Amino acid sequence: MSQGRRGFGRIRKCQPSGRYQASYVGPDEKLHRAATTFAAKVDAEGWLHERRREIDRELWSPPATGEQKKAKRKADVKFGDYADKWVETRTVKGKPLRPRTQAHYRSLLKQHILPTFENKAVARITRESVDRWYSKTAAGTPTLRAHAYSLLRTILESARTRDKLIDVNPCAIEGAGSSDRVVKPKPATYDQLDTLVNEMPAQLQLMVLLAAWCAMRFGELVELRRKDIDLEEAIVRIERAAVRVDGGWKVGDPKSEAGKRDVAIPPHILPAVEHHLAKHTLAEKNALLFPARSGEHMQPSTLYRHFYKARTVANRPDLRWHDLRHSGAVLAAQTGATLAELMARLGHSTHQAAMRYQHAAQGRDKLIAAKMSKMVTDTPE
Structure with a gap:
């Protein structure tokens, strides 16, 4: 590396690159170098000229250190x-x-x-x-x-x-990350479920049955394929779920780690499953059970258009699609299913949600007590 002396600062020609490096001693009596080298000597001279002007006009400040630059970034x-x-x-x-x-x-x-x-x-x-x-x-x-x-x-x-961008998290409102459930869903009755099924188009009737009696989520249902139904074992294998992303669909794992599960199909809806596979599902193993007319995943709006009409006929205008899963969970809890069994059937990784369904099922205690009294009052003298 060769160097040349001048009135203010130094310019060195680097070997073998041939580029120029500029440096100077500032008012702080420390040596400062340009952050980059220059292709032409005149550019290095221009850089030194700017630094000299800053010093003369008392506008100069020491270049930021590596730590200071990092902090600024x-x-x-x-x-x-x-x-x-x-x-x-x-x-x-x-x-x-x-x-x-x-x-x-x-x-x-x-x-x-x-x-x-x-x-x-x-x-x-x-x-x-x-x-x-x-x-x-x-x-x-x-x-x-x-x-x-x-x-x-x-x-x-x-x-x-992780990234040390701030020293204190400014989110400090106590309890702001939680909320009380505003809408407490009311399970559908057997008669209401029957009405919902009968009022849906033939190709969507099984979707209502699986949502309720197998407590499946919408994303799990729209991704359900022929290969996921095992008629011999009477189970539906839930291994994937579809979600709408930026106007399209993306297929991935179910909502939680526990979402991958085998759900036993109640015997009374098995005939409907067999009928749907025979009449409304293509023969290919990967064929969707509930496709759109295009053969792709069905849009939520398509389902809701029919579901909203059906729930009106069932006199349940308050019923949301997801409430069918809630209804199925309560039905399962009413059989006396344990917390662990409910979690497995519903695909829950934590016990809190499953406990809600157990609590809802406990509401039948009044009905049981009433029937006990009826046994006494109806006993002939």
Whole structure:
């Protein structure tokens, strides 16, 4: 490396690259080098000229150290960019987020979080700004509001613990990540289930039966294929689920690790299963049981259009599609199924949800007591 002396600073020609390196001694009496080398000597001279002008005008400040540059980069990280990468790279127990979860997170971000925080630096999100956001967000839908707050808190906790972008998580509202259940679903009765089935188009009647009597989720049903039905063993194998993502469908694992399960088909609906396979399902092993006319996954709107009409006839305008799964869970609990058995049948990885169905089944105690009294009162003298 050759060097040349000048009135202010130094310029060295690097060998063998032939590029030029510029350096100077600043007012702090320390040697400072340009962050990059220059292809032409005149460019190196121009850089030194700018530094000299800064010193003469008392505008000069020491170049940022590596640590300072790193700190600045962290301080400049926008929440929108960080959240997008967080969803993309988030893992739970070493596995990426399931398509359904990822889609849910992106929806919460788009609808409720990014409008406020997208362009704000993570380091500048304060407790006050979170409190203001929370007071206005999804105020009429407490469950959705709790989900949005919980997601924001979790993302910022990663920013604190993993990436060291902040020292304190600004999400500090006690109890904001949980909510009381606003809608307590009322199970459908046997007669109402029969009405729902009969009022649905023939190709969708089995979908109602499996949703209720096998307690299956919508995403599990639309991905159900001929190969998943074992008539000999009378079971349905739930190994996948489909979820709508960005206008299309993505197939992945069921909602939870326990979601992969074999569910016994109640004997009284087996004839309907056999009929559906014979009349409404293609012969291929991979044929969907409930396809759209195109042969692809059925859109939720297609199902709801028919289901809403059927529930009106059944005099249950309050009944949501997911309530059919709830009805099936309560029916299973009424047989005396244990907590572990309910969890296995429903595909729950935690006991809290299954316990709700056991509690709902306990409501039959009054009916049992009434029937006991009826036995006494109806006894002939």
